[in-house]
Amino acid sequence: MAASYVVTLALSIYFPLLLLIAWKRWRRGRSPRHVVVVVLGDVGRSPRMQYHALALARRGFSVTLLGFCIGPSILQYGIKVVFQAVHLLWKLMCREPATYIFLQNPPGLPAIAVCWFVGCLCGSKLVIDWHNYGYSVMGLVHGPNHYIVLLAKWYEKLCGRLSHLNLCVTNEMREDLAENWGIKAVTVYDKPASFFKETPLDLQHRLFMKLGRTYSAFRASSEPLDPATERSTFTEQDAGSGMVTRLHGRPALLVSSTSWTEDEDFSILLAALEKFEQLILNGESFPSLVCVITGKGPLKEHYSRLIDQKRFQHIQVCTPWLEAEDYPLLLGSADLGVCLHKSSSGLDLPMKVVDMFGCCLPVCAVNFRCLHELVKHEENGLVFKDSEELAAQLQMLLSKFPDPSGKLNQFRKNLQESEQLCWDENWKQNVLPLLMDT
Structure with missing residues (x-):
């Protein structure tokens, strides 16, 4: 019970403040060459998103790279998700509004919904890069029919349709997204960075x-x-x-x-x-x-x-x-x-x-x-x-x-x-x- 009171108090404080910040951002407008790249996890283990950030920077975009720790496993899913949502929302809103928000999925809970919400407030376009399905990764731990896994699948399928652009890593994933999720994606195969080469x-x-x-x-x-x-x-x-x-x-x-x-x-x-x-x-x-x-x-x-x-x-x-x-x-x-x-x-x-x-x-x-x-x-x-x-x-x-x-x-x-x-x-x-x- 104490945890739910803390969450409710945090939301009651944060949301009016966030809306005020959003209004000021909207009045000022967004930069046409600013992109935020979001990884709700260890950026060091997300080379593809690092490469996105570098490629954007080389093409003249101003890039903000946001990486977040997952949080201690002792926390219940509900508390962890709310904490991450508020934290991510705060970090996104306190930065210059972006033309694009590049988001890695998984993990997409709660990041997809938060990034979409910020995009609605600030006029940013959401780009989801589908590396895998978050619910299938959770299924390795809990089993495919666990209620948390089924809830995550519903969330991922619903919120994944909110993006402006979808990238994915294989043609089979592109076809699966189209047939089973109603999401049109473009296959962008992983390629090695230039420093991966034969060693003299x-x-x-x-x-x-x-x-x-x-x-x-x-x-x-x-x-x-x-x-x-x-x-x-x-x-x-x-x-x-x-x-x-x-x-x-x-x-x-x-x-x-x-x-x-x-x-x-x-x-x-x-x-x-x-x-x-x-x-x-x-x-x-x-x-x-x-x-x-x-x-x-x-x-x-x-x-x-x-x-x-x-x-x-x-x-x-x-x-x-x-x-x-x-x-x-x-x-x-x-x-x-x-x-x-x-x-x-x-x-x-x-x-x-x-x-x-x-x-x-x-x-x-x-x-x-x-x-x-x-x-x-x-x-x-x-x-x-x-x-x-x-x-x-x-x-x-x-x-x-x-x-x-x-x-x-x-x-x-x-x-x-x-x-x-x-x-x-x-x-x-x-x-x-x-x-x-x-």
């Missing part, structure tokens, strides 16, 4: 030496004859010439980026690694592996304990938290990427694979409904459904490692020759004209 060998060596100071997987197992020569697990730099070369017999570098959540089943990768290790123990000719799993999340400690229990002899598993500038360098240095992302709706695509492809890194990805819009099986990577298939794919791709004639290198060449657009050029072609027309 000298920068690879510098990265490996840096990581080796903290993580043993990157440190050389033997010292070079010349003490002035630098050696990592993968590379060596000549003391005299400074030339960097790859070590003969080096391990293969496998990278997987994960959020360590239930919708990314890390046990699939762990079981596949066990099968691969057993092949080496049985005397088959495969390289050893360094498997780097980046990211942080609620299940990281759980799986770290499982990794320690395996006591691999030919596989080293490393779970670092990388500095932002090191992540693209690592992808550009790796031999193979593994993606465990499974969409809650089946309609979004993993950004981590987009980044890997930007670095011309072939990928093995767990299959789901619309993955084919990104990963072309047997062309730029492979698709698997379980640990058995992933283990077989690792065997096939690494059977001739590092032979240039192997399948792994062919996938890399296909990526190099695909000449895919970077994010900024893709945005210029597909999003900017839409803003000019609305």
Whole structure:
């Protein structure tokens, strides 16, 4: 009861003040080149919205980027939603009125309704960028038929129709929005930022030496004859010439980026690694592996304990938290990427694979409904459904490692020759004209 009184008191104080601010803003008018980009969550985990903000700024728009913490899980949904609504409303109204409000969904509760309301007061046009469905993400925790999930679906479907423009990440999501939600959207595929690219060998060596100071997987197992020569697990730099070369017999570098959540089943990768290790123990000719799993999340400690229990002899598993500038360098240095992302709706695509492809890194990805819009099986990577298939794919791709004639290198060449657009050029072609027309 006390919480409801607090909420009622807050609303009674805030709304008259907000209406006064809105009237003053309306009298003054809005800037034709101001855009507010809203993420009701961690902006650091929303690269697509960051890229929107950068692209807008490069085209001469004044950009305000609003990011909000989700709030403690101990709060009840109702209290949390009201608090977030009032907070977001206050932040939007205290800023210069914008021509456009770009909003990421999910999370869209309560942000869609709040941004639409502010748009009505200030004359801003609401642009929703559909990354997924919020209700389907909630369904992973509560189940698809929970009343909170059903309420969230009703809200998302109703309020999603209030926008002036809708963007989405796949053609299948565009079709689903049209058929089941009555929302017309434009597909804007995720593309890598320009800094996701293949890493030159000298920068690879510098990265490996840096990581080796903290993580043993990157440190050389033997010292070079010349003490002035630098050696990592993968590379060596000549003391005299400074030339960097790859070590003969080096391990293969496998990278997987994960959020360590239930919708990314890390046990699939762990079981596949066990099968691969057993092949080496049985005397088959495969390289050893360094498997780097980046990211942080609620299940990281759980799986770290499982990794320690395996006591691999030919596989080293490393779970670092990388500095932002090191992540693209690592992808550009790796031999193979593994993606465990499974969409809650089946309609979004993993950004981590987009980044890997930007670095011309072939990928093995767990299959789901619309993955084919990104990963072309047997062309730029492979698709698997379980640990058995992933283990077989690792065997096939690494059977001739590092032979240039192997399948792994062919996938890399296909990526190099695909000449895919970077994010900024893709945005210029597909999003900017839409803003000019609305």
